[in-house]
Amino acid sequence: MANHLADATSPYLLQHKDNPVDWWPWGEAAFEEARRRDVPVLISVGYAACHWCHVMAHESFEDDGVAALMNDGFVAIKVDREERPDVDAVYMTATQAMSGQGGWPMTVFATPDGEPFFCGTYYPKPHFTRLLESVGTAWKEQRDEVLKQGAAVVQAIGGAQLVGGPTVPISAELLAAAAAGLFNDQDRAYGGFGGAPKFPPHMSLLFLLRHHQRTGSAEALEVTRHAAEQMGRGGIYDQLAGGFARYSVDATWTVPHFEKMLYDNALLLRAYTQLWRLTGDPFAKRIADETADFLLRDLGTPAGGLASALDADADGLEGLTYAWTPAQLVEVLGEEDGRWAADLFRVTETGTFEHGSSVLVLARDIDAAEPSLVARWHGVREKLLDARSKRPQPARDDKIVASWNGLAVTALAEHGVLTGAAASRAAAIALAGVLADRHLVGGRLRRVSRDGVVGEPAGVLEDYGCVAEGFLAVHQITADGRWLTLARELLDVALAHFGTGDGGFYDTADDAERLVTRPADPTDNATPSGLSAITAALVGYAALAGEHSYREAADAALEKVAPLFDKHPRFAGYSATVAEAALTGPYEIAIATNDPDDPLVAVAYRHAPPGTVIVAGPPDQPGVPLLADRPLRDGKPTAYVCRGFVCDRPLTDPAELVARLARE
Incomplete structure (x- = not known):
């Protein structure tokens, strides 16, 4: 037997290619091997940026004794949840059904046909070792019960779908x-x-912003603004380089779980x-x-x-790249700016993170400060970011x-x-x-x-x-x-x-x-x-x-x-x-123009009702239905505000377009 991950393309699987565990990638070959040996499969699901995945790897998967137990009693399959969200979804549903919670790393014991019969998440090495022994014994001595458990779990997770369920028409009352x-x-x-742990609610904020615009709800806007401000000033946001971490371990957005995910930042970019x-x-x-x-x-x-x-980690330590002590700030910035930065970023002697260090948060509004303070802030950030770049950096x-x-x-x-x-x-x-x-x-x-x-x-x-x-x-x-x-x-x-x-x-x-x-x-x-x-x-x-x-x-x-x-x-x-x-419709706005920077375009995007689609370009562009039969009026750029391709009278004055969109 041997580790089969050397040819994987997934960075997560490649992190495990030198483990003493005889890992297999997901695929029929692994299940066929389990059937040949008449042993269960152990499916371990995680992803490259996952801190606790690294912890379990260091504690268990790099340990020769644990690996021997895994190799002797199981066919071990390593899955990158980001490559195979379908596999992750099936076994996460099973894990949540069996344990009441989910997360990564996810640890699933299944039959050679893939039916899960025992599921969990992270296990410390002593617990994991006992679990391997117990599951191995159950497979040999209580096979019928194990198979019944697997069949019951599959039936349960198969029913946890929104297929054949009730339907409800969309209405203003439902969205309210x-x-x-x-x-x-x-x-x-x-x-x-x-409460804690607290995740950035990007999709809820996008909904509330559209709800505010359609209904005028001041509360929807305030809830969004308050969350956006607290996150943007908190430790979940990288105050030096930008970008949001995956979540905050506390309710105050102070200490993040430091991994930065593309999807979070894309959705938060839209929200802000x-x-x-x-x-x-x-x-x-x-x-x-x-x-x-x-x-x-x-x-x-x-x-x-x-x-x-x-x-989340650098050199095996979470947050190593990002946390600071007051002494480190003074070392980089000098006494005066170091003390000023410590106050601005709430870096204290006791610390908010580990070993007396602190995650940088923005203690007060600096965007609206006088120009000299804003300039000082930018200078401090630049110097700290340069110093931080010389520290160990997280893998990508x-x-x-x-x-x-x-x-x-x-x-x-x-x-x-x-x-x-x-x-x-x-x-x-x-x-x-x-x-x-x-x-x-x-x-x-x-x-x-x-x-x-x-x-x-x-x-x-x-x-x-x-x-x-x-x-x-x-x-x-x-x-x-x-x-x-x-x-x-x-x-x-x-x-x-x-x-x-x-x-x-x-x-x-x-x-x-x-x-x-x-x-x-x-x-x-x-x-x-x-x-x-x-x-x-x-x-x-x-x-x-x-x-x-x-x-x-x-x-x-x-x-x-x-x-x-x-x-x-x-x-x-x-x-x-x-x-x-x-x-809302959505509304459709067609702007017939030969100038993509025409003021009508900016007005349309800035003031459009929620979800509006907007296309600006020369009339009758091939393959652009919204611009078909939308001529320039008197040779001027012209806006057409439509619903279901039925349009109001054309407008050429940006102020008129603002007034028209304000009515919606």
């Missing part, structure tokens, strides 16, 4: 109930929802950009600008595309995940067109090109690529939805019909191969690898669910192309997920965001 649920669940002191659009708050714009800079600077890869994550998971890059395309496109950031606009177009040229193979999406080479795992529903939505965003900022055509091709695949037959969607295609159950999770968690992502793209495509059948599919899917809105709004943020657009 979703907003009220979030209001009730908010942390009024520190912002966000719930939209908050600035609606309020003009310079703080929101600064956080958006710095987050966009982080994405392009720290996650950009030589082969194109954005890397998945930065690790440089695989390109289709759905997460799709989220980034949409976010960068919005940031670029709203703020005028040319780098964001160019990056959105380039990223879309990488996804179209590399990940779209034979008309079907592939989930991952690395170093310019596309991987084998098939795209799941969230890939189709997020990439299609990204293509639609690029279509809008370029008026290039190619992107609309590509989005339609992806949506047609999703409708043909992922539908449940009753308006919903499975997460895997009907011709994908068969797992013990076919996942169909409608809830938004760390990322938009496949259902909410594909629904967003269906609504957008229908509005841009004027093809009602796609809107009918979107409405049917929204009715499937709508029961979650008032019961579990924190797990339906993205689908509720889409529902806000659907309830």
Whole structure:
């Protein structure tokens, strides 16, 4: 026997290629080996940036004694959850059903047919050793009971789907109930929802911003603003380099779990950009600008595309790169600036993190300070960032995940067109090109690529939805019909191969690898669910192309997920965001112009109702339905405000367009 991970493309699997464990990658060969040996499989699921995955690896998987137990009694399979979200979803449902909680690393014992019979997460070495022995004994001496347990678990997780469930029409009352649920669940002191650990609620904030714009709800805007300010000033946000960590271990956003994920930062970039659009708050714009800079600077890869994550650890220690003591600040900045920085960033002698060190937080509003203080702050940040760059740096998971890059395309496109950031606009177009040229193979999406080479795992529903939505965003900022055509091709695949037959969607295609159950999770968690992502793209495509059948599919899917809105709004943020657009129309704005920088374009983007699609370009562009039969009026750039391709009278005056949009 030998470790089989040396040829893996996943950085996470490659981290384990030198373990004494005889790891197998996920695949039929591993299960066939388990059947040949008549032993259970041990499925270990994690990801490259996961701190506790590293801890369990160091404690157990690098230990010869533990490895011997694993090798003798099991076929051990290592899974990168980011490459195989379908596998992760199936066994996470089982883990949550059996233990009441989930997380990574995920540890699953299953039959040689993949049926899980015992599941958990992180186990310290002594517990894990005893568990291996106990499971091995049960497999040999109580086989019938183990198999019955596995069959029961499979039946239970197969029923935990939103297939054949109730449907509820989308209504203003339902979305008001979703907003009220979030209001009730908010942390009024520190912002966000719930207690520790606290995750950035990006999708809920996007929903509340659209809800505010449609209804005028002051509470929706205030809840969003408060959460955005607390996060942006907290330790979850990198006060020196920009970018958000995965979550805060406390309720105050002070000490993060330091991994930085592409999907969080893409969704937060959208939230802060939209908050600035609606309020003009310079703080929101600064956080958006710095987050966009982080994405392009720290996650950009030589082969194109954005890397998945930065690790939580450096040199095996969590937070080593980021934490400071007062003495370290003085060493870098000198006595006067060091003391000033310690006060500004709340770096104390006792510390907020480990070993007397502190995570930097922004103690007071600096964006609106007098120019000399702002300049001093920028100078201090520059010096500290330079000093920090000489410390050990976190590793980077440089695989390109289709759905997460799709989220980034949409976010960068919005940031670029709203703020005028040319780098964001160019990056959105380039990223879309990488996804179209590399990940779209034979008309079907592939989930991952690395170093310019596309991987084998098939795209799941969230890939189709997020990439299609990204293509639609690029279509809008370029008026290039190619992107609309590509989005339609992806949506047609999703409708043909992922539908449940009753308006919903499975997460895997009907011709994908068969797992013990076919996942169909409608809830938004760390990322938009496949259902909410594909629904967003269906609504957008229908509005841009004027093809009602796609809107009918979107409405049917929204009715499937709508029961979650008032019961579990924190797990339906993205689908509720889409529902806000659907309830509004969404509006369509066509701007016939030969000048993409015409003031009408800026007005349309700044003042459009929630979810509006906007295309600006010369009239009758090939492949751009929204510009068809939309002539310039008296030779001037002309705006058409439409719903269902039925338009109001054309407008040429930006002030008139502002007044027209203000009525919505």
